[in-house]
Amino acid sequence: MVVPPVLYGCGIRSNLPLLGLAEGGTQAATIDVEFRPDVPYSAVAEPPVHASPQLTVRRTGVGYHFAYRDGTEFVVTGDGSRVMASTPAGASHEDTCTYLVGPVFGFLLRLRGAVCLHASVAVVGGRAVVVCGAAGSGKSSIAAAFACSGYPVMADDVAVLDDRGDALEIVPGYPRINLWPDMAQVLCGSSEALPAITPNWQKRYLPLHASGTGARFHAEPAGLAVVYVLAERIPGEAPSIRGLGQREALLVLLANSYTSYLLDQGMRAREFGVLGRLVRTVPVRQVSLPEDLSAAPALCETLVADIAGVGGSS
Secondary structure, X not given: OOOOOEEOOEEEEEOOHHHOOOOOOOOOOEEEEEEOOOOOOOEOOOOOOEEOOOEEEEEEOOEEEEEEOOOOEEEEEOOOOEEEEEOOOOOXXXXXXXXXXXXXXXXXXXXXOOEEEEEEEEEEOOEEEEEEOOOOOOHHHHHHHHHHOOOOEEEOOEEEEEEOOOOEEEEOOOOXXXXXXXXXXXXXXXXXXXXXXXXXXXXEEEEOEOOOXXXXXXXXXXXXXXXXXXXXXXXXXXXXXXXXXXXXHHHHHHHOEOOHHHOOHHHHHHHHHHHHHHHHHOOEEEEEOEOOHHHHHHHHHHHHHHHHHOOOOO
């Protein structure tokens, strides 16, 4: 798995260059990522910050300890400047990086004051179209449909909001879209047409390119055009789109914030303020989808038409 030198507006330095993690970029914010046989862990005598069958997060003397069910571990320092990662026996460093660029970096960004949505982002008419929703709702499938229809994509699964005071922008993520094999089959004719994200995981990925032909990556920040929230898919449901009022939109976006289960009081207050401003200045619309997402390319064009209708595209 190759991770670009700049992710979510942060320069990356790592002791494992074979993964493509290298110092680079001109951003002031830098993350040091250290891969090691084990991570330092001295638990604070408090209940876990988060506990689920897949992941347990505890406070430590230096920050936060992430322990995944498969034995992968991370320590994130409290100031969000350093990550220490450990790969268990039988797993690959690519497996570890899959967690790293998702929940771990997502939480690190929250520590640095960013507000993140559980969303994928395409660019239409030069502006960001955010598609957010719960896991399995179809975010990545729709982003891939945008990419295959010629629209650049700037983020998959984690959409980082950059609050510039006078405007809100989306910061680019990394140039790939992770897909389940059935959606790879729909978009590419065969799941084998796309590489596996790691040798040990079922998911495939669609690479995004900064230039040339194929699916394109939008590598610069972009202002928001519209936010679409994916509703729960219902068998036999015909696609429909409706606008949300500010109060309903705020509640829905709060429910779709990234790593919300790890936020402290200060992070939540900042999130409430930023998302409150978003719903006052950007259209937020709910999309009801059919259970079968094989029509994702057609749905993409429906969304493009809707964007033009709400004034989100020039």
